[in-house]
Amino acid sequence: MDLSFFLFLSSGLFLGWSLGASDASNIFGTAVGTKMVKFRTAAVISSFFIIIGAVYAGSGASQTLGHLGSINTLPGAFMSALAAALTIYWMVELSMPISTSQAIVGAIIGWNFFAGKPTDISILSQIVGTWIFCPVLSGVISVLLYLSVRNIVRKSHIHIIRQDCYTRIGLIIAGAFGAYALGANNIANVMGVFVEANPLREIRLGSGFHLSGTQVLFLIGGIAISVGVSTYSQKVMDTVGHGVMKMSPLMAWVVVVSQSVVLFLFASQGLQQFLLSHDLPALPLVPVSSSQAVIGAVMGIGIAKGGHELNWNLIGKIAVGWITTPIIAALICYVSLFFLQNVFGQVVYQ
Amino acid sequence: MFHLNVSIFSRTKSLENKIDLFHDKLLDGAMSFKKAVKIFLNEQRSEEYRKLSKQIKQIEHDADNLRRDIENRLYSQNLIPDLRANVLQLVENLDRVINKFDEVVYSFFIEQPEIPLEYHGRINELCDQVAECAENMAKASRAFFRDLSSVRDYSQKVYFIEHETDLSSGNLRRAIFESDMPLANKLQLSSFINQIADIADIAEDFIDELLIFTIKRDI
Numbered sequence: 001m002d003l004s005f006f007l008f009l010s011s012g013l014f015l016g017w018s019l020g021a022s023d024a025s026n027i028f029g030t031a032v033g034t035k036m037v038k039f040r041t042a043a044v045i046s047s048f049f050i051i052i053g054a055v056y057a058g059s060g061a062s063q064t065l066g067h068l069g070s071i072n073t074l075p076g077a078f079m080s081a082l083a084a085a086l087t088i089y090w091m092v093e094l095s096m097p098i099s100t101s102q103a104i105v106g107a108i109i110g111w112n113f114f115a116g117k118p119t120d121i122s123i124l125s126q127i128v129g130t131w132i133f134c135p136v137l138s139g140v141i142s143v144l145l146y147l148s149v150r151n152i153v154r155k156s157h158i159h160i161i162r163q164d165c166y167t168r169i170g171l172i173i174a175g176a177f178g179a180y181a182l183g184a185n186n187i188a189n190v191m192g193v194f195v196e197a198n199p200l201r202e203i204r205l206g207s208g209f210h211l212s213g214t215q216v217l218f219l220i221g222g223i224a225i226s227v228g229v230s231t232y233s234q235k236v237m238d239t240v241g242h243g244v245m246k247m248s249p250l251m252a253w254v255v256v257v258s259q260s261v262v263l264f265l266f267a268s269q270g271l272q273q274f275l276l277s278h279d280l281p282a283l284p285l286v287p288v289s290s291s292q293a294v295i296g297a298v299m300g301i302g303i304a305k306g307g308h309e310l311n312w313n314l315i316g317k318i319a320v321g322w323i324t325t326p327i328i329a330a331l332i333c334y335v336s337l338f339f340l341q342n343v344f345g346q347v348v349y350q
Numbered sequence: 351m352f353h354l355n356v357s358i359f360s361r362t363k364s365l366e367n368k369i370d371l372f373h374d375k376l377l378d379g380a381m382s383f384k385k386a387v388k389i390f391l392n393e394q395r396s397e398e399y400r401k402l403s404k405q406i407k408q409i410e411h412d413a414d415n416l417r418r419d420i421e422n423r424l425y426s427q428n429l430i431p432d433l434r435a436n437v438l439q440l441v442e443n444l445d446r447v448i449n450k451f452d453e454v455v456y457s458f459f460i461e462q463p464e465i466p467l468e469y470h471g472r473i474n475e476l477c478d479q480v481a482e483c484a485e486n487m488a489k490a491s492r493a494f495f496r497d498l499s500s501v502r503d504y505s506q507k508v509y510f511i512e513h514e515t516d517l518s519s520g521n522l523r524r525a526i527f528e529s530d531m532p533l534a535n536k537l538q539l540s541s542f543i544n545q546i547a548d549i550a551d552i553a554e555d556f557i558d559e560l561l562i563f564t565i566k567r568d569i
Contacts, residue, residue, distance in 0.1 A: 034431050034432050035428060035431040036431060150568075154498060154499060154568075157496045157497045158496070159362075159366045159369075159495055159496050160430060160433065160437070160494075160495045160496070160567070161362050161365050161366050161369070161429060161430065161495075162359075162362050162363075162366065164362075164429055164430045165359065165362045248432055248566075248567075249431075249432060
């Protein structure tokens, strides 16, 4: 393995960094913004559990992306990740609710087109279906959770001070679960395109500790996400806490748990195997957007409160994003691969 | 970890107790006020009245200390950040009522107004209404902290009693100004009645705010 690997991996690391900077706010944004949890606590918990989730549960969603397109050279993987990152940057500029998953899927399709490889339509439709299903499922979970929590709070007669204490503990536990689910589900976006061309070897420490080459790759990606959380997410968390979504800490807890459950459902191989072994319908393991899951959950609470707070403009933006994000990423990836191959003389596919 | 949890919950419990105690002070203040005015009407500035006046002063003093402690803990321990400003406002307004009880009782002690016997019954009735208003205000406020569904019930009682208080104080002032008393006495009595009725008005304003905060607190 030479140093060029890390050069090519840099686009994935950048993607991971930006994911950490933006998506950690979905987990701890309101808690930090409303001063329920200190930023340092949030950053440490997020970083730790994102890495754990990425290393130990990240392979499921990553395999699905691999079935969509196996990018088999490092320069190809580099450009796919960079195209996704550029698309995200552009979508942020347009104030669209970004989805790293949609950008990376678009980039993989762009690579498939350039390399002349077929795109598995059944896998693609499964992934696209999941994108639409994700905010809807998150909304349904948040409605059920919101109504249950509201009932419990109203009937239990807990003192406001004690409720505050329980909410803080709940936010920290939900945040840890959310970070684990984010790492497990979204590491595929960051490192998925590098799996096929991964030259990293397994690590063994004694007889108990063992990481496969892919897990080492995911560990590096997880660290990149964690660096994003620690270095750049505070500003985003403050914005989420104060501006974009005005929520009480208890509502924030409902939103975090809803999106975490959704991300976990679309990432857990154990759960999928359990459901399949009991002849139950299992969800596909697909990287989904935590931002859109959050928006779905907030909308769910809006519906549960009477539907007065529904922001149809935002729903429209999400729907537009389902189509535009992958198309833009695919186009950028296709054009960039052309330059990388013909101007810089890199082998972008085999 | 266990120690940390125990420490957090014991601090929480201690603050809960202080908030409860603060509400108890308002209830004590209301009952003592009612009793003090009755004694003043019967015995004027007697030893018992002096004792009750001192007792109310002590209640007011204790309530002030509790208020400061609650405010201090809410900020220093960074508790209920989303509702802290609202809770502080509620505590301040509850304290205003306790202060007002003390102020009125002390004014009776200092000024010793001459109140003709024919008005004693109506003044007692007005004081009972004001005290009941303050009691329901305290219950509504206590419910805000524990049982949101009851806030509305107590609030409705405050609104009803405040309206009754307005009628009673209006009728009483009219009767005083239609009497043959010297103008100075009329003005003095009218001022006392206004001061007493003001307590119910403060309670009404408090409930207006409380109902808004209740909507905000409901998840």
